[in-house]
Amino acid sequence: MTTPVLVFDLDGTLLETMGDLTASMNHVLVEAGFEAIEPERVRKMVGAGVKVLMSRGLEANKVEVTEEVLEPLLTKFIRHYETHIADHTYAFPQALETVANLREAGWKTAICTNKLEKLAKPLVRAKNMEHLFDAVVGGDTFSKNKPDAMPVFGAIDIAGGSRAGSIFVGDSKADIAAARNAGLPVIAVDFGYTDIPVRELGPDVVISHFNQLEAAVKELSEESSKS
Structure with missing residues (x-):
């Protein structure tokens, strides 16, 4: 059996994992000239994968999410997160x-x-x-x-x-x-x-x-x- x-x-x-997800997303957002998002808001954005998470981060900054805007930020997010995946x-x-x-x-x-x-x-x-x-x-x-x-x-x-x-x-x-x-x-x-x-x-x-x-x-x- x-x-x-x-x-x-x-x-x-x-x-x-919220500490590292939040840190990576905010690193990318701030570097791109957007506002960082507090961890408690990020908690409600997680669960559907990194592409959706990054999209929600942009939406929280009132940015229209297009592939042209999203893809380079997603690449930077993954690169940063890979390096800091278990810091916190x-x-x-x-x-x-x-x-x-x-x-x-x-x-x-x-x-x-x-x-x-x-x-x-x-x-x-x-x-x-x-x-x-x-x-x-x-x-x-x-x-x-x-x-x-x-x-x-x-x-x-x-x-x-x-x-x-x-x-x-x-x-x-x-x-x-x-x-x-x-x-x-x-x-x-x-x-x-x-x-x-x-x-x-x-x-x-x-x-x-x-x-x-x-x-x-x-x-x-x-x-x-x-x-």
């Missing part, structure tokens, strides 16, 4: 310890993020997390990203697990929609990056700390086995 997979979002779910980034309390515990309990684990793969994988390495995940899927790994089901299924398949019985853990509308599109139950953390409170997005379970995750996984796993 193939093992099911716990599929995790990255930014705002496993890792607090850290794992949420007990996140990695809980992932390790769940793996010991028999789960496979994977990351499915809308962050570009060439940014996601170096970040995972920089935080010494590689050994905790059987797959890392980025927003450009497949032809579609979240909220489409394709990268969720891709993460499960690369991890060598079973789609049946798998569970998604995320923090945003894109995560919950991706889980639903994949037919998976979803656990939402309420401390992540979203402009809509996660409880209003209809996840199966909401947790406020990783010390609640193992119980939530057990609950949904038992429900799944009964259906």
Whole structure:
């Protein structure tokens, strides 16, 4: 019997990345003559990938977003972020310890993020997390990203697990929609990056700390086995 997979979002779910995302975006905006954006506003802009993040930064400066304006700034953002990807980034309390515990309990684990793969994988390495995940899927790994089901299924398949019985853990509308599109139950953390409170997005379970995750996984796993 193939093992099911716990599929995790990255930014705002496993890792607090806001410091480095904000610093890189503001570096590019200020260099281009625009206004910097305070971190709490940036928190509501993250989740759909760096192109959308940079577009929202321009929109916040009341700039009409065109490819001509966006592309050079996006290139500069990626270059700066690659160099400063883990300066201020850290794992949420007990996140990695809980992932390790769940793996010991028999789960496979994977990351499915809308962050570009060439940014996601170096970040995972920089935080010494590689050994905790059987797959890392980025927003450009497949032809579609979240909220489409394709990268969720891709993460499960690369991890060598079973789609049946798998569970998604995320923090945003894109995560919950991706889980639903994949037919998976979803656990939402309420401390992540979203402009809509996660409880209003209809996840199966909401947790406020990783010390609640193992119980939530057990609950949904038992429900799944009964259906």
